[in-house]
């Protein structure tokens with residue numbers, strides 16, 4: 001894939017994606033194009049500006065009091081951690097995109113979460129018309145549902161854009177939304193940037209902000225939900241991580257990004273969690289941009305191409321005992337995090353590889369480490385025989401865990 005970087009860098013022009021992205025005016029669904037290049041570059045600079053080092057530390061630390069309160073209220077009771085993780089991530093990303101944080105009981109945020117869950121359940125795998133184009137002419141083809149949901153998302157993003165425009169300081173971007181508006185202003189002021197300004201309409205801006213917001217939250221939420229279930233199922237791994245945190249950080253301060261290099265076992269566990277869960281077994285579909293010759297086969301332009309992450313992450317030639325959860329898969333003999341084998345590709349590869357990889361790894365580390373520094377996850381005694389690592393059967397293309405409940409004890 002890396003050798004044929006540009007050839008495989010398209011996206012299938014699915015009907016559902018076309019509707020959801022207003023004709024591919026975003027990053028995730030658009031083909032390899034000027035629109036994609038401009039928006040990807042902008043998002044990159046936003047991450048560099050607002051989601052690295054102590055900026056990201058502060059974003060995560062800012063949510064901690066609300067998480068603490070929620071966990072205290074639920075201490076000693078069977079508790080499903082999914083909403084807690086989701087609210088944490090919404091607040092981190094909302095602060096990064098819109099400089100706004102929400103109370104965990106805010107009905108606007110809870111409504112947004114319910115809407116996103118419903119969307120994922122109903123059309124997470126696309127529409128029939130994505131695979132059988134004639135189906136778009138059926139009286140019910142799902143398009144009106146996606147239109148309605150898109151409208152609702154825009155009702156969330158449009159006022160944000162308006163508010164930012166009214167209070168914009170051209171010399172200082174406060175967040176991702178400001179950064180997009182400043183890029184738009186700059187392009188409009190410069191006649192030569194016509195090509196750029198055409199790709200920075202308000203619709204483009206809203207689509208890209210929504211991309212970052214949605215792509216970032218659901219992906220990280222699923223991994224943290226797996227991480228907590230795995231720690232509950234593997235108490236020895238959990239205890240070892242807590243020991244490492246105790247020695248390197250102690251209890252007197254929150255974990256920060258700079259701690260990463262000092263916690264090899266914790267980091268290895270997070271990588272192993274990502275491998276073992278492989279939530280997206282075939283990643284995000286690519287498409288060929290041109291007729292492409294690959295290993296003697298001719299792949300016509302526009303063919304959908306999938307990266308089979310599942311087969312790579314569970315390949316017996318690459319991993320010792322791949323079906324076991326073992327953080328040692330990512331450690332060398334000296335206990336240091338080892339270089340990842342090339343068969344570990346959870347963030348994809350090539351030009352379309354995950355834009356938020358660095359942010360995702362940092363967020364996962366900060367949230368997971370803080371949780372284990374302060375809490376222990378245990379099974380509910382009545383259900384101690386039940387395995388928490390059960391997949392939802394209806395999502396064979398996504399390895400999503402069934403909802404579970406655990407006990408969370410303060411340390």
Ligand code: HEM
Nearest residue numbers: 027028215216219283284347348349352353354355356360
């Ligand atoms: C553990 C968490 C995450 C995982 C495992 C993950 C994985 C992926 C994968 C497999 C792709 C497709 C790559 C390809 O097409 O080859 C992708 C694309 C993308 N991801 Fe992530 N992701 C995660 C978190 C995030 C976060 C936190 C953000 C944003 C803050 C993000 C933003 C994006 C975007 C915008 C794309 C589309 C890139 C493009 O089409 O050019 N992701 N991600």
